[in-house]
Amino acid sequence: MYALHGKVAVVTGAGSGIGRALARAFAHKGCRLALADIDGRSLSETAAMLPVPAFTQTLDVADRAAVFAFADAVKREYGTAHVVVNNAGVALSQTLERLDYEDFEWLMNINFWGVVHGTKAFLPLLRAQNDGVIVNLSSIFGIITVPTQGAYHAAKFAVRGYTETLRQELEGSGVFAVCVHPGGVRTNIARHARHYVDSMGNTDPARAAAQFERLARTSPDQAAREIVAAIERRKARVLIGADARLLDWIQRLFPTSYPRILRAMLRRMRT
Numbered sequence: 001m002y003a004l005h006g007k008v009a010v011v012t013g014a015g016s017g018i019g020r021a022l023a024r025a026f027a028h029k030g031c032r033l034a035l036a037d038i039d040g041r042s043l044s045e046t047a048a049m050l051p052v053p054a055f056t057q058t059l060d061v062a063d064r065a066a067v068f069a070f071a072d073a074v075k076r077e078y079g080t081a082h083v084v085v086n087n088a089g090v091a092l093s094q095t096l097e098r099l100d101y102e103d104f105e106w107l108m109n110i111n112f113w114g115v116v117h118g119t120k121a122f123l124p125l126l127r128a129q130n131d132g133v134i135v136n137l138s139s140i141f142g143i144i145t146v147p148t149q150g151a152y153h154a155a156k157f158a159v160r161g162y163t164e165t166l167r168q169e170l171e172g173s174g175v176f177a178v179c180v181h182p183g184g185v186r187t188n189i190a191r192h193a194r195h196y197v198d199s200m201g202n203t204d205p206a207r208a209a210a211q212f213e214r215l216a217r218t219s220p221d222q223a224a225r226e227i228v229a230a231i232e233r234r235k236a237r238v239l240i241g242a243d244a245r246l247l248d249w250i251q252r253l254f255p256t257s258y259p260r261i262l263r264a265m266l267r268r269m270r271t
């Protein structure tokens with residue numbers, strides 16, 4: 001069991017969704033909190049909801065120097081950090097053929113490089129005390145693929161490879177890594193997405209977001225509870241929600257033909 005009480009928990013993307021719910025869950029576990037988000041207003045709203053004061057900083061996780069400065073600021077505030085959740089993320093829907101470099105780099109800089117910067121900036125603090133956990137947000141889309149999500153898959157499969165390697169390299173130390181693979185969680189991610197077209201040919205961002213929110217079955221609070229439980233149990237990988245667990249099995253059983261099964265499932269769910 002990894003004991004969370006009294007630990008310093010760092011969460012990026014804490015202004016909304018899973019990050020906000022995690023901040024609340026860590027506060028209830030008795031953690032001290034360091035929270036960051038690119039959106040300072042929503043970050044302040046999160047802080048105001050908490051039962052304890054939190055250290056907050058407006059931060060773009062794609063900005064490497066800013067992430068290292070944030071780690072320094074957390075060290076000044078609390079002396080160290082223990083739990084680092086690289087959660088900040090964005091979504092993008094476009095075919096690989098039409099996807100332009102600006103959008104691809106925007107997503108990779110946040111969803112992949114943001115995770116790397118957060119890991120590299122905080123790991124020395126964890127290693128120095130041989131106590132801590134790096135929690136990186138991949139997705140069920142780091143396990144299965146669907147058309148129009150190529151950039152997101154590239155980032156989330158990369159996060160999975162990065163985190164699984166990190167876990168092995170840290171073996172024997174008091175520091176471990178957890179890779180998180182949520183299925184659909186009802187957050188603002190689709191509303192904040194850059195949406196051009198989805199796998200069903202839908203080009204209307206508002207309609208796509210509404211559809212996502214209808215299909216996403218897990219609440220952010222439930223996702224946060226499962227992530228906290230995975231940290232406490234030192235799990236290597238956690239699948240969040242029944243949909244993620246089912247899709248993971250389908251991918252294992254039908255590693256090359258699963259897209260056909262997914263298409264049929266999606267058609268049934270949308271009718």
Ligand SMILES: NC(=O)c1ccc[n+]([C@@H]2O[C@H](COP(=O)([O-])OP(=O)(O)OC[C@H]3O[C@@H](n4cnc5c(N)ncnc54)[C@H](O)[C@@H]3O)[C@@H](O)[C@H]2O)c1
Pocket residue numbers: 012013014015016017018019036037038039042059060061062087088089090110137138139140141181182183184185186187188189190192216
């Ligand atoms: N919601 C889902 O269904 C789902 C599924 C799988 C994985 N995930 C992953 O979970 C994580 C959290 O997403 P969410 O669903 O809570 O989304 P959300 O949009 O509700 O919250 C994401 C937060 O990240 C912040 N953010 C965006 N860009 C940032 C940047 N450059 N620097 C700092 N903060 C930034 C946003 O302002 C927002 O507060 C993401 O990594 C996402 O890819 C979500």
